[in-house]
Amino acid sequence: MCGHSSGMMGFPLRLLAREVYDRVRAIKGDEAVALITGEERIEPENARYFCCTVEAMDRLGGGHAFVALDEAQLAADPERGHIFTDRLLNARGREETMLLGSATVEPLVKRLIPGVEMVARPRFSTLTHAGSTKLSRLPPRSAMVGFSAEQVYAMAEMLRRFRGGAAVVMGALSPETRNRQVELFQNGEVDYIVATDAIGMGLNLDxxxxxxxxxxxxxxxxxxxxxxxxxxxxxGRAGRHQRDGSFGTLSGLRGTGEAPEFTEEEIYAIEEHRFAPLTHLFWREAEPRFDSLGVLIGDLESAPTAPELRAAPEAIDLAVLKRLADEPFAAEIKGAGLVRRFWEACSLPDFRQVGPDQHARFVGRLWLDLREGYLGADYVAARIAELDRMQGDIATLQGRIAAIRSWAYICQRPDWVLARDEMAARARAVEAKLSDALHARLTERFVNRRTAILMKSLGQDASALPVILEQDGKLTVEGETIGRLDGFRFSVDPEAGAADRKMLLAAGEKALPGILTQRADWLLGEGLGELELADAAIRWGDRPLATVDMPDDFAAPRLTLTRDVTLLPEAPRKRLEDGLQAWLTGKLEPLEPMRKLAQAARDPEAGSEARALLHTLIAGHGVVSRENAGLQHLPKELRPYLRKLGVVFGALDIFAHALLKPAPRQLLHALGIDRRPLQDAMLPVIAEQKRLPAGYRPAGSQAIRVDLAEKILRAAFDARAKATGADKKPPARFALDTALPISIGLEQGNIARLLGAAGFHQHRARPLAEGMYGPPAPDSWSWRPRRAGEKSPQRRSPEGKPGKGPQGQKRGARDDRRKKQPQTGPARSGGAFDGLAELLGGKPG
Incomplete structure (x- = not known):
């Protein structure tokens, strides 16, 4: 066609017309080529080459230099054959006319068109029968053919489950959707295509x-x-050019009974490309008279005169015409112009495939609007808008596409719709959107891209499997997620179906040694900052890498790698274990004071008394009260040795000061050694709790860190010592500045509670008499060591007044009785008096 000055080609499908239109336009330019189909019309003003569907082409050839008719053997088709026959008999080019088709139509063409020249184009490749094959054993790059939507969907679903999916091609799909599905197959995203007999025409596949x-x-x-x-x-779709192909049948399909089989005659005919010639073509009057509806119907039902032609079976347009001719409004259809217009309405294709009766009702409603003139743009726009919805399943979207194709056809008519170009553009846009949505639904349902990729890759060497570890821990193959790696634990994508999980697990495990090695090397090089010590284990995110067992001597901890890490190859596993051990050693440096205490507790030269105290101190995780320390058994000459180890002998507690810092307390808690509540920052003062964190002692409604409590008590003993007179006897009462405990955070009432635990008693000053002015007298304090067996003082109210203790006893009267009793008898060893003796350098008691 491009070798002539002008031309027109008629095709059986609009997607074929569109394909050739694009090729000719690339050669001749956009302004020289037109595309005319029932639903689309692109006709530049100076167009010289026309690509059309057979129904849309000029029946006489339009006066072009070249005219061609593709698939001429379709003149024997019962539904559309009469249109092909009319173009075969009448469409002619000025210079050349070409009929393209099967050799089966050759005898009829020779008889109907004298002097026609026959040119054969033999097939370059061979087509071989391959017998029956199960679907699970189909070779790649295969097409499966069924003849119902149910069978096509069933085969596509089985392929999705076992082979990763398939493209789907059916006659009910829009051309755009068919092209998109074919593209899935052609670009290799899937290796299979499932189709109806629509695959046999207009699709060139690999x-x-x-x-x-x-x-x-x-x-x-x-x-x-x-x-x-x-x-x-x-x-014949199998094989291309000089590459051979094969054909056969499918066996083992559910619900289909026995597998279909070709006969010997059919195999021979297909392989040798020898078929019985056509005996007749279908014909219908192409130029009927429009005098009346009766005359029109009579002409359309008239018989041909040539023996090679037969009257076409009743097509959908004629069936609609005959049904509507019996309607009451048909009586008003008179005159050639109105009858012609009515016949054009009846010729609207049944895109929805609903049958003559229902399609006739649609055409009848359309005619009631058309008989008065044009369809209003608002009305057509509203009908198009109703279909502009992308929700729904495959069947719903197919129905909308069929409906919008009807409106696209209506909008293409030159005298049916106002604002024709705008409405046609809207209809095409909606059809394109619906086609995209339908393609997405088909792909979503019948294509498992992840499975398709893995099916191609599982036979490869593990090192060649294209598995990539993303930054968020996902494992992907060509962009498709197969699972994720949490720490060193691989888990299959939770969205994968049961049928896919085994294959995904196999794919992940094949690539896992290399991936885990890379992950281990990255962790040792850059990721150590992401590790943490918790629950007696080294954890990376939510996954433990190794459990930590701390020995009694707090020396080198023992690591036990988790099962996830043991999947590493031996060499990288050893590197990771050594790296974790080094990281843990550095992490445990704040516990060096505890390690020194543990070593001293095992030193025979330390003496049994000192070792006993050290064991008690270690069991208390660095803190033990004097009452529970057993100091009565510790010789005083051993105390300097213990002080060198960092042990502090306080008035109320014995503790290792270095172990009261936040870092060692957190480590003891993380190792599971100290299971008491954790105070991360080791604040000086916290609110009283039912179970106090390690390193705190109660002080009324608050709790104070033991080293700060010791600091306050030392300041109190220093104040009492400074108040000693010339006779070097401690005074009965003395002044005490409470600025230090207040600055630390203790409340006024809780200061007396803390000091009271060490034997200090607060004496409220008398208030000023009525009428007296000036600053009030300061409170005074006294100190008395507790006697052996004496309980700790009871709680006092914040105002300093006697209150009820835990046993419900009144303290006021008891304090008065105590003042009258002589202070005789030794103080209990290990009490606050021992602390005072140490501060003053004297002897306890």
Missing amino acids: LNHVAFGALTKFDGRRKRRLTPAEMAQIA
């Missing part, structure tokens, strides 16, 4: 094998077996 799921189909009137020519039309 196929190696065609498998028939059935050899019978319903042709609109009855269920019949395919003819050998129809079988060959479909099987």
Whole structure:
């Protein structure tokens, strides 16, 4: 066609017309080429080359230099054959006319068109019968053919489960959707395509094998077996140019009964490309008279005169015309112009495939609007807008596409719609959106891209599997997630179905040694900062890497790698274990004071008394009260030795000061050694709790860290010592500045509670007499060591007044009685008096 000054080609499908239009436009330019179909019209003003559907082409050729008719053998098709026959008999080019088709139509063409020249184009490749094959054993780059939507969907679903999915091609799909599905197959995203007999025309595919799921189909009137020519039309999709192909049948399909089988005659006809010639073509009057509806129907039902032609079966347009001719409004259709217009309305294609009765009702409603003139733009826009919805399943979207194709056809008519170009553009836009949505639904349902990729990769060497570890821990193959890595633990993608999990697990495990080695090296090089010590284990995020067992001597801890880490190859596992051991050693440096205490507790030269105290101190995780320390058994000459180890002998507690810092307390808690509540920052003062954190002692409604409590008590003993007179006897009462405990955070009432535990008693000053002015007298304090067996003083109210203690006893009267009793008898060893003796350098008691 491009070798002539002008031309027109008629195609059986609009997607074929569109394909050739794009190719000619690339050669001749946009302004020289037109595309005319029932639903689309692109016609530049100076167009010289026309690509059309057969129905849309000029029946006489339009006066072009070149005219061609593709798939001429479709003149024997019961539904559309009469249109192909009319173009075959009448469409002519000024310089050349070409009829493209099967050799089966050759005898009829020779008889109908005298002097026609026959040119054969033999197939360059061979087509071989391959027998029956199970779906699970189909070779890659295969097509499966069924003849119902249910069978196509069933085969596609099985392929999705076992082979990663398939593209789907059916006649009910829009051309755009079909092209998108074919593209999935052509670019290798899937290795299989499932189709109806729509695959046999207009689709050039890179196929190696065609498998028939059935050899019978319903042709609109009855269920019949395919003819050998129809079988060959479909099987011929396998192989291209000089590459051979094969065809066969599918076995083992559920719900289909026995597997279909080709006969010997059919195999021979397909392989040798020898088919019985056509005996007739279908014909219908192409130029009927429009005098009346009756005359029109009579002409359309008239018989041909040539013996090679037969009257076409009643097509959908004629069936609609005859049904609507009986409607009351048909009586008003008079005159050639109105009858012609009515026939054009009845010729609206049944895109929805709903049958003559329902389609006739749609055409009848359309005619009631058309008979008065044009369809309003607002009305058409509203109908298009109703279909502009992308929700729904595959069947719903197919129905909307069929409906919008009807409106696209209506909008293309030159005298049916106001603002025709705008409405046609809207209809095409909605069809494109619906086609995209339908393609997405088909792909979502029948294509498991992840499985398809893995099916291609599982046979490869593990090192060649293209598994990539993303930054968020996901494992992907060509962008598809197969699972994730939490620490060193691989888990299959939770969204994977049961049928896919085994394959995904196998894919992950094949690549896991290399991936885990990379992860271990990254962790040792850059990721150590992400590790933490918690619950007696080294953890990376939510996953433990190794459990930590701290020995009694607090020396080198023992690591036990978790099962996740043991999946590493031996060499990287050893590197990781050594790296974790080094990291843990540095992490445990704040526990060096505890290690020194543990070593001294095992030193025979330390003496049994000192070792006993050290064991008690270690059991208390660095803190023990004097009452529980057993100081009565510790010789005083051993105390300097213990002080060198960091042990502090306080008035109320014995403690290792270095172990009261936040770092060692957190480590003891993380190692599971100290299971008391943790105070991360080791604040000086906290609110009283039912179970105090390690390193705190109660002080009324608050708790104070033991080293700060000791600091306050030392300041109190220093104040008493400074108040000693010339006779070097401690005074009965003395002044005490409470600025230090207040600055630390103790409340006024809780200061007396803390000091009271060490034997200090607060004496409230008398208030000023009435009428007296000036600052009030300061409170005074006294100190008395507790006697052996004496309980700790009871709680006092914040105002300093006697209150009820835990046993419900009144303290006021008891304090008065105590003042009258002589202070005789030794103080209990290990009490606050021992602390005072140490501060003053004297002897306890």
